[in-house]
Amino acid sequence: MARIGVFIGSAPLDVSNLESVGEVETPWGNAASPALRHQAGSNELFLLPRHGAQHEYAPHQINYRANIWLMHTLQVDYLVGTYTVGSVDPDLAVGQLVVPHQLIDYTWGRESTYDDVLRHAEFADPYDADLMQKLCDVDAAVYNGGVYGATQGPRLETSAEIVRMARDGCTLVGMTGMPEAALARELALRFAALCLVVNPAAGVGDEQIDLDEMRKIAAVGGQQMLALLERLSV
Numbered sequence: 001m002a003r004i005g006v007f008i009g010s011a012p013l014d015v016s017n018l019e020s021v022g023e024v025e026t027p028w029g030n031a032a033s034p035a036l037r038h039q040a041g042s043n044e045l046f047l048l049p050r051h052g053a054q055h056e057y058a059p060h061q062i063n064y065r066a067n068i069w070l071m072h073t074l075q076v077d078y079l080v081g082t083y084t085v086g087s088v089d090p091d092l093a094v095g096q097l098v099v100p101h102q103l104i105d106y107t108w109g110r111e112s113t114y115d116d117v118l119r120h121a122e123f124a125d126p127y128d129a130d131l132m133q134k135l136c137d138v139d140a141a142v143y144n145g146g147v148y149g150a151t152q153g154p155r156l157e158t159s160a161e162i163v164r165m166a167r168d169g170c171t172l173v174g175m176t177g178m179p180e181a182a183l184a185r186e187l188a189l190r191f192a193a194l195c196l197v198v199n200p201a202a203g204v205g206d207e208q209i210d211l212d213e214m215r216k217i218a219a220v221g222g223q224q225m226l227a228l229l230e231r232l233s234v
């Protein structure tokens, strides 16, 4: 039986009636919530809403260190960050699930290292290759590849920022992918990202970003992501 930690973002999941596990209080402050234990076949999923149970923390306010620490104390075998994202690459349609291979960090001012000791985590390949493949093996419709650009938020980007990100090589944009991945690496957790495209990024589509539409896509996609994780073969 594998223990799989899962960070849940803006795609809501129906996780009612699940047992809370893990200590919210950590040496790095409080995690956003306890984890919720969800038995799915031979997998034991530990779901943690990274924005808090009431979605009270904006991307720049999340205590990423405490959230990752809680997963570390639960001794998960794998850790998956789920994200709703905008598509910088116009070929990635709304509703598409993507497992990116790389990231670029545009965030600033976030607590992004466990600074109890000086750590220089090796991070050339930010995501765990084995876990990325496992996620893609569940469903051939998952797009395997691309680059996640992590922006500071909470505002959305300007069109010019998205043009720059495309030039940099980003195919997706989201606000919470970092420092999550780096902190997971510092604690040697096997970590990968599972993204759901909920809108074309600023200036990529013909239309303005519609927040209500994004929420609707996220609601459906969130269930799809959970179903995929339940079927993860590890």
Ligand code: HPA
Binding pocket: 084, 085, 086, 087, 151, 156, 157, 173, 174, 175, 198, 199, 200, 201, 202
């Ligand atoms: N930009 C940043 N974060 C996002 C977006 C976006 O367009 N869509 C969903 N999360």
